[in-house]
Amino acid sequence: MLRASTSEPSPTGRPRSSATRTAILGAALDLVATIGYRETTIEGIAKHAGAGKQTIYRWWPSKADVVLEALNENAAREIPLPDEGNLRADLEAFLAATFAAGRRPGVISVLRALMAEAQLDARFAKVFDQNFLRHRRDVLAQLLRRYPEQCRADSGTLAVDVVFGVLWYRALVGHRNLDHALAHSLVELLAW
Amino acid sequence: MLRASTSEPSPTGRPRSSATRTAILGAALDLVATIGYRETTIEGIAKHAGAGKQTIYRWWPSKADVVLEALNENAAREIPLPDEGNLRADLEAFLAATFAAGRRPGVISVLRALMAEAQLDARFAKVFDQNFLRHRRDVLAQLLRRYPEQCRADSGTLAVDVVFGVLWYRALVGHRNLDHALAHSLVELLAW
Amino acid sequence: MLRASTSEPSPTGRPRSSATRTAILGAALDLVATIGYRETTIEGIAKHAGAGKQTIYRWWPSKADVVLEALNENAAREIPLPDEGNLRADLEAFLAATFAAGRRPGVISVLRALMAEAQLDARFAKVFDQNFLRHRRDVLAQLLRRYPEQCRADSGTLAVDVVFGVLWYRALVGHRNLDHALAHSLVELLAW
Amino acid sequence: MLRASTSEPSPTGRPRSSATRTAILGAALDLVATIGYRETTIEGIAKHAGAGKQTIYRWWPSKADVVLEALNENAAREIPLPDEGNLRADLEAFLAATFAAGRRPGVISVLRALMAEAQLDARFAKVFDQNFLRHRRDVLAQLLRRYPEQCRADSGTLAVDVVFGVLWYRALVGHRNLDHALAHSLVELLAW
DNA sequence: GACTAAACGAGACGGTACGTCTTGTCTTTCG
């Protein structure tokens, strides 16, 4: 897989088909939305995409990786880093954007499924953290670090976990909504 | 549970074997600890317990339900409700006890697996919430309700989700430990 | 097992319920006629008869034995031994009676099932031969032995097998009917 | 079998493995000979053949079909059609060859099992008749048709059923052997 | 009228095989 930095052997053979790749990612999201994550199978994705199973196995190690890539492709990659000059406003904006992303149909259920998969598969846990979770934590940490004196909790560590902890706990358990009231309460708790 | 005082239909047929039930719950925990939750199968539990598969399916609808019952049986049922007269002390004691329970070998990995299963199976999600999560939330809510004026967050709702949110987020993502420092920071954040 | 001829030790305990026995035999025939022999199970017979499984196992070693006993009970036990004074008439009468018995609904399919079971279970093969097949062979042999000079085949042995062989072969393979024409041809073949 | 000379869709995908097919048929015969037909299971055949269960279910609808194909493969396909110029000699030769085939170890017990299965499964009954029984009947009918004037019974129909009826009846009931004496008696009965 | 003892309905139990499903690999042909 790794090759010498200088000499590019110029890849031989038929190149990867981007049409097939797109079809597979699309079929994955379709199926997860239609029949649910657990009921979605590699075989089903292949059939739905008009692809061979081997083509999926050639490029992704598991169903979860396909779905994560599909999510990262289709979902808003960009996490806005608001900058209104004070913590309250920035945090409230961040939470509003995050909640809005989560309200897009299917997004939350996919995230729950991927978080579940990460609990059952250590390899994917690492992938999920590095390609999804860590990025969101970093953005929030960056935001908080701008106003260290306005943040009641240890900016770099605890506050981030408090925000995402509450968000994920509510998403995973489903006992309470992710709504404006929550955003407001969180801001109230964390900002002086 | 309660029955009409006089008439009791008196159960017919061979009664359920409590030895078998115990063997199954034991085998389930054993296997999950040994080979992991995903690798544990109903078939394996049955073989390990010297039981028939049907005996498991007769009493539990899924592997997750077996493991949850085993956990509730073997794990500390009791969640202590400390009462030292002030929020800081009580909360710190509660967190210490909770972390201690989590440090018992295998407990955290079982909890992660059950939370994962709850994401993939709506029926089990309800069972897990009602037979595990809700109870813990209630205990903490009860504790917080004793000192409404000392708690910075909305005692009944947000504070509970903050505590368990952070705990679960760290347990599920594994990027940071559940240690004394965390307990202390949480107390600092939530109590005046 | 053997006991003195005169003194009956008088059996203790609850005596066998003939109502239950009848219900079981009836349920067996009912089910075989309704859903087929293979689909009939001991469990189904018990439920249908309002009996416990153990009650069946206490008195019969297998489903086939139950069905055979039910057949011998309900079906015409008596095989008429016609005596018109000459082989042609007696044989024709015997065949007519035999075919008539076989035309009773369900009888042939039960016989086919029992013959099948006899091929798969050596113990039942013996029971089936002694409690059903042998008796029919004996009656026919007795009939033929009355006219040794009118029978073209070895009266005691071959002719019997020819008659029952053709009957069973047609019943088992189903390629041709058991009808009057067959009876006539057989008589023509076997009697001078 | 025959295909249009020019257009051939050319089958796609991995072709069926003939090695696996052979292994399965061999394992089936092995097991039936070793432990008996009833005790032989699809699961056992698969394990014995080093094959997956699905591979068996992909190509055969039931255990009986596997065993029948194995029998037709390994057993003498060819039924000799003797031609000595007169019915007595030809019939005697046919019977001798048939009995010889039946004396090969395991053959008779397999045939009995397949005939049993045919009684319990209407679909297989048709397959068994068309792929086994009918062929033998046809050969014998062809033989008899050559000497219509020498055959005492209705050549095309009754005589065939008499021969195979006696054979099968003795094979299934087991009360008498299939030996030279029987062959001789049958010839005596059927040929002028 | 209590006591003994076996039959009975009910249904749990340890097993085993079923036929289906999915996984991840392999072996073809086509483009």
Place this chain on the structure above:
DNA sequence: CGAAAGACAAGACGTACCGTCTCGTTTAGTC
């Protein structure tokens, strides 16, 4: 050589019955 097709080994799934067992209940003698 990538990709579609689909066969393959492996093995768990959840179901169905098997034949055995353990209950409480019933129904006959016997004391």
